[in-house]
Amino acid sequence: MPKTAKRPRPKIGKAGAKAKAKPKSKTPHPFSFPAKPYRRIHGPQGHSDYVAYKPWLRDEFExxxxxxxxRERWGPEAHNRFSIDHVKPKSLHQDLTCxxxxxxxxxxxxxxxxSTMLGLPDPCKVSLASHLKLNLRSGRFLALTGQGEQLIEYLRLNAQDRVDDRCFHLLIFQSIDPRIRKALPLKFGYPPDLPDLSxxxxxxxxxxPEGVMMSHFARYHRKELPLYY
Structure with missing residues (x-):
């Protein structure tokens, strides 16, 4: 009997390897700092009490x-457990209090x-991603620079209760259970009380003023906001 010719095995080159590669998720990791410094989109002026700027700052810093x-959604107190920090301490720069x-x-x-700690990086001038990185296994922040070490030390970023809370939310975010995936917007979505800055x-x-149309409230009503971020 004549021998059956063997079918040549398809060669998988670089193109094939790329085709088989899993697509990367477009959803940013919840513990990733912005790659670039924050660029302010709002500029309200004239309040004599800096607390009045809180709705603007909530939107500004996501x-x-x-x-x-x-995140606000990680506790029942929501935005009530957040406050306004002065980059340059108001005790030393009273003219910049508001x-x-x-x-x-x-x-x-x-x-x-x-508090009045000096020397920490300004998130609007430098990305904290150049100073800190999260270890996704341990839930602990790693310092990439001397200022990163200061942030971890002064702000106690690796206190055990903070690490535990981080690990809990990492487990939720990384879960493959479809029931948990459906609940991601409850933990990683935007808060229900988006401020209407207009x-x-x-x-x-x-x-x-152009920042008002770029606010999360305006984008929500234009159906431009993702379910979670």
Missing amino acids: FRCVYCLT DYDNLIYACIRCNTLK KLRPPQGNSR
């Missing part, structure tokens, strides 16, 4: 602490621990 990345560009959004714990009237106006 409803999470700029230092530890804790300067919007000197204010950032932070959880009360980080804000209290930072209704706010700062005493001296808004130096960046």
